[in-house]
Amino acid sequence: MSHLISQDPEIHAAIEREVHRQNYGLELIASENFVSRSVMQAQGSVFTNKYAEGLPGRRYYGGCEFTDVAEDLARSRAKELFQCDWVNVQPHSGASANAAVYLSCLKPGDTFLGLDLAHGGHLTHGSPVNFSGIWFQATYYGVNEDGRIDMDRVRDKAKSINPKLISIGASAYSRDFDYEAFRAIADEIGALLWMDMAHPAGLIAAGLLNDPLPHAHIVTTTTHKTLRGPRGGMVLIGNDFENPFGKVAPKSGRVRNMSELLDSAVFPGMQGGPLVHVIAAKAVAFKEALQPEFVEYARQVQKNAAVMAQSFLSRGYDVVSGGTDNHLVLVDLRSKNITGRDAERALQAAHITVNKNMVPFDDKSPFVTSGIRLGTAAVTTRGFEEADIEEVVMLIDRVLNAPTNESTQHKVKNEVYALCENHPLYDFVIA
Ligand SMILES: *Cc1c(COP(=O)(O)O)cnc(C)c1O
Helix, strand or coil: HHHHHHHHHHHHHHHHHHHHHHHHHCCCCCCCCCCCCHHHHHCCHHHCCCCCCCCCCCECCEEEEEEEHHHHHHHHHHHHHHCEEEEEHHHCCHHHHHHHHHHHCCCCCCEEEECCCHHHHHHHCCCCCCCHHHCCCCEEEEECCCCCHHHHHHHHHHHHHCCCCEEECCCCCCCCHHHHHHHHHHHHHHCCEEEECCCCHHCCCCCCCCCCCCCCCCEEECCCCCCCCCCCCCEECCCCCCCCCEEECCCCCCCEEEHHHHHHHHHHHHCCCHHHHHHHHHHHHHHCCCCCCHHHHHHHHHHHHHHHHHHHCCCCEHHHHCCCCCEEEEEEEEEEECCCHHHHHHHHHCCCCCCCEECCCCCCCCCCEEEEEEHHHHHHHCCCCCCHHHHHHHHHHHHCCCCCCCHHHHHHHHHHHHHHHCCCCCCCCCC
């Protein structure tokens, strides 16, 4: 980074400190991961200079010949990874991928049904402060007391509400989904089924969880969570089909496929120019995810999460739904008499990063919460295995048992440092 250090020492210093923070802290935020240096090199490339509105071979700008190479590689690798008919790799984020779904499936005021945010759903699935809840009529299904989605209740809800669109997908749900049952419900009421696999995409790519692509009409994802790519989103269709709204192509009068509506919804519907440097980095990440080593990685993520849930249970914590199927563990701290907010703060002082999170039937506000959400995707990238995870939970327990004790936090911080030194992450000297 020799240019940056002389041109802009302030930003360089912030990056240097962030490298140190990532290298020597325990990253347990369930939505985060660490990308490879190849992904970062593609993302830091001259593709950032390029305007490329449109799709490969059909651009509104000249000079796209190498952009087309990168985007075509990203698309064909994504299709191979998820065994699907069609993908658009241009969404800047998970939220913009989701926006494209709403734009192509609903009109303002239309009703959709999604997972209650307080039960693990995402802001873009109908939060009153998000466009999805402002412009559309958002209705919700929830989980039972056991922390799991009950398909009979989803069916009852769907039949009484008659939504045009049913969404699946969550940011704090540790169990797998029954896509076949969701599809049967959608077919029964004539709704479209959309799965947002932002969190578990990497585990789905590795074949470790149920596959939504054969069942959901539309699938969206982020690329930066368990999939371990650059920050971004995409939209996929397993089996393409004629759009049910009867929208036709302007000249031929042919009924357009759903994939065509979604392409237009991403651009020009929601976005301007695509982030070509990010698309190149997505291609690199998808190539990595197609290797057998990625399947091993994903398997370890899942094993580590199972061990994490078990370790919390054996230390007397309540784990929502009693365990996990994926990379994520939601701990209900009510029996430990500490709020999510205070737990997050105490752990941060020991350089353990988690986020406070609502638990189902939470009696506290989203700013306080009764739970913490943890994930194993990032620490597994740096080589943590089952024994390391047991040590991590032991350290968390020590902090949470004495949340205001600074000397405990200091001692745990030193142990975190040692654990991180044993599992080096980014070994480059950036000066
Ligand atoms: C993370 C997430 C998103 C949003 O992704 P961004 O890239 O942050 O916009 C959308 N849906 C779900 C379920 C998520 O977990």
